[in-house]
Amino acid sequence: MERAILRVTTKIFFAPIILYALYVQFHGDYGPGGGFQAGIIFAVAFILHAFCFGLDQTKKALPQRALIVAMVIGLLFYAGTGVATMLLGGNLLGYDVIVPGSTHHAGQHYGILLVEWGVGVTVASTMLTIFYHFTGREPDIDQEDW
Amino acid sequence: MNLAEQLPVLPVIIPLVAAPITLLLPQGRAPHLWATLISWLTFAASIALVRMVNDTGLISYHLGDWAPPLGIEYRIDLANALVLALVSGIASVVFAFAYRSVRVEVDPRQSTFFYCAMLICLTGLMGVTITGDAFNVFVFLEISSLSTYALIAMGANRDRRALTSSFNYLVMGTIGATFFVIGIGLLYQATGTLNMADLHDRLAGQSNRMVEAGFAFIVVGIGLKLAMFPLHLWLPNAYTYAPSAVSAFIAATATKVAVYVLIRFFYSVFGFDFAFVGHAFTYVLLPLGLAGMFIASLVALFQDDVKRMLAYSSVAQIGYMLLGLSFATVEGLTASLVHVLNHALMKGALFMAVACVVFRTGSHSLQAFAGLAKRMPVTTWAFILSGLSLIGVPLTVGFISKWYLLTAAFAAGHGYAAFLIVASSLIALVYIGRVAEMMLLREPPSEGPYAIPLKEAPLSMLIPMWVLVAANVYFGVRTDLTGDLATRAAEALMLAAGGAP
Numbered sequence A: 001m002e003r004a005i006l007r008v009t010t011k012i013f014f015a016p017i018i019l020y021a022l023y024v025q026f027h028g029d030y031g032p033g034g035g036f037q038a039g040i041i042f043a044v045a046f047i048l049h050a051f052c053f054g055l056d057q058t059k060k061a062l063p064q065r066a067l068i069v070a071m072v073i074g075l076l077f078y079a080g081t082g083v084a085t086m087l088l089g090g091n092l093l094g095y096d097v098i099v100p101g102s103t104h105h106a107g108q109h110y111g112i113l114l115v116e117w118g119v120g121v122t123v124a125s126t127m128l129t130i131f132y133h134f135t136g137r138e139p140d141i142d143q144e145d146w
Numbered sequence B: 001m002n003l004a005e006q007l008p009v010l011p012v013i014i015p016l017v018a019a020p021i022t023l024l025l026p027q028g029r030a031p032h033l034w035a036t037l038i039s040w041l042t043f044a045a046s047i048a049l050v051r052m053v054n055d056t057g058l059i060s061y062h063l064g065d066w067a068p069p070l071g072i073e074y075r076i077d078l079a080n081a082l083v084l085a086l087v088s089g090i091a092s093v094v095f096a097f098a099y100r101s102v103r104v105e106v107d108p109r110q111s112t113f114f115y116c117a118m119l120i121c122l123t124g125l126m127g128v129t130i131t132g133d134a135f136n137v138f139v140f141l142e143i144s145s146l147s148t149y150a151l152i153a154m155g156a157n158r159d160r161r162a163l164t165s166s167f168n169y170l171v172m173g174t175i176g177a178t179f180f181v182i183g184i185g186l187l188y189q190a191t192g193t194l195n196m197a198d199l200h201d202r203l204a205g206q207s208n209r210m211v212e213a214g215f216a217f218i219v220v221g222i223g224l225k226l227a228m229f230p231l232h233l234w235l236p237n238a239y240t241y242a243p244s245a246v247s248a249f250i251a252a253t254a255t256k257v258a259v260y261v262l263i264r265f266f267y268s269v270f271g272f273d274f275a276f277v278g279h280a281f282t283y284v285l286l287p288l289g290l291a292g293m294f295i296a297s298l299v300a301l302f303q304d305d306v307k308r309m310l311a312y313s314s315v316a317q318i319g320y321m322l323l324g325l326s327f328a329t330v331e332g333l334t335a336s337l338v339h340v341l342n343h344a345l346m347k348g349a350l351f352m353a354v355a356c357v358v359f360r361t362g363s364h365s366l367q368a369f370a371g372l373a374k375r376m377p378v379t380t381w382a383f384i385l386s387g388l389s390l391i392g393v394p395l396t397v398g399f400i401s402k403w404y405l406l407t408a409a410f411a412a413g414h415g416y417a418a419f420l421i422v423a424s425s426l427i428a429l430v431y432i433g434r435v436a437e438m439m440l441l442r443e444p445p446s447e448g449p450y451a452i453p454l455k456e457a458p459l460s461m462l463i464p465m466w467v468l469v470a471a472n473v474y475f476g477v478r479t480d481l482t483g484d485l486a487t488r489a490a491e492a493l494m495l496a497a498g499g500a501p
Helices: A006-026 A033-055 A055-061 A064-087 A106-135 B004-026 B028-058 B079-105 B108-130 B132-159 B161-191 B197-202 B207-224 B235-241 B243-271 B277-301 B306-326 B330-361 B379-392 B397-411 B413-442 B459-475 B478-499
Strands: B059-062 B073-076
Touching: A006 A033, A006 A106, A033 A055, A033 A106, A033 B073, A055 A106, A064 A106, A064 B004, A106 B028, B004 B028, B004 B059, B004 B073, B004 B108, B028 B059, B028 B079, B073 B079, B073 B108, B073 B197, B073 B397, B079 B108, B079 B243, B079 B330, B079 B478, B108 B132, B108 B243, B132 B161, B132 B235, B132 B243, B161 B197, B161 B207, B161 B235, B207 B243, B207 B277, B235 B243, B235 B306, B243 B277, B243 B306, B243 B330, B243 B379, B243 B459, B243 B478, B277 B413, B306 B330, B306 B397, B306 B413, B330 B379, B330 B397, B330 B478, B379 B397, B379 B413, B379 B459, B397 B413, B397 B459, B397 B478, B459 B478
Parallel strands: none
Antiparallel strands: B059 B073
């Protein structure tokens, strides 16, 4: 068993890091936190995994193609919320129309929650894509190939 | 949804939502068709917006229902409605044109990323133009610039030098954006607001070091983005090594949008109350515009690469726009706006003609153009007609620009500038003439790398190119369309700036 301590620690830490990311995510609408920070923390869990088990193992768990789809879904979540508020009769990202007639602007609460979720998904997948590309980079180009 | 109420946001939101969807499409034809469809929808929305502004006047759209100055406001008057229509119009032509050209010039595995980046670039340019919020300008400027860096780097499939020129542009563009955002920061510190109209009100009568420094940072930052003469060093390489369709798109739009931002900050944010605006006109824009007109044109004369020649010519043409702007009169501003529109039409058509030549010969060096009139006549005449427009021959848009500019120069008491404008047009005649001579009078090479049998470019490229060439002639004859709208836009800007009507 090589590097047993590292492997076991990573396995123990992996789930709590993701849980913490989700905590930051859902705490972010009215308090400090939010999608950007949560996305970074979420990506950190996988980066730790890659450090310990190697990039190939991480790519098996979370393939590059899935990340691109996640990026797109996150962005569409954000933009889709905006378009949905337009379709409901408000302005772009005018969240109040989500819960019309609310006395305490409940729509704002739901709207920001949806948008932040989109931000979180996009940031996490973008961070991981950047990490995949930097660490999985092909060796330098040969002088002959220029 | 009330379409008329939501119309102001559509030109930005349509390409923004469509861009990520491109990534999910299969490789091949689909991303191109999708991007073209979206650019046409965006163009339709922009045209509707121009008509709406023309009928009802200024439109203000509050994002997220937050009222300005706290919320972000899209503020559309004639000036930016015209630029919006221009950018989306050029996009709808270039996107349709791009397919065959991109298939040979860009790595096929990158085709979805290519069209995604093109749509993001379009989103950024539209956003810069439409917004009434100074910080929002910075955000959209970066969106368009970042995608442009990626697009230029995709030229590396044919020529590895695209990578260094893209990196060079990245460094210069980022310095420009940083200067711009420092300037915005200083203005924010002085006024506590980011909304342009509100900035204008609060800056009235303020003239202290902080505002002056902010002004200087903004002018230099935007100057880098629009390739104002001594800050243009990133431009020739970027335009030369980018894929041809990208060159056509960014040459026709990116610098024009930056010129618009400069106009917006001079006239709508600072205004003539702020003494530095007058100084900047007299001591910065006027001499640099004149210098750019001549030095860049002279450099263009000696280029053996047609794309690089056109790139230097763009730097010279930006000199005309700055010159018109620096007269600080309605006529000058009109000339500047008209030239923004017209130069986009001619440079777009010229770069598309070069793209057709690159598609068939694989090269954009002057040698590749030898005897092209016999082998690719349709492309040759498109190049020559839009070249004539660049020189400023009557019945083309170039003539209209020069006419407005000359009248403005005389009216502003800068008679010498009028002669310099004519003189630099003659240089344009020489460098376009060099290419025309090569195409019309030389025999096709019988040996060497270009002695290959050539066919005319495919119809999918010729039709969009000729649409733009036809626009060069159409707007050269129907001067009432662009001229009148630009005059009214200029009058409105001048009124807001507090200048003489």
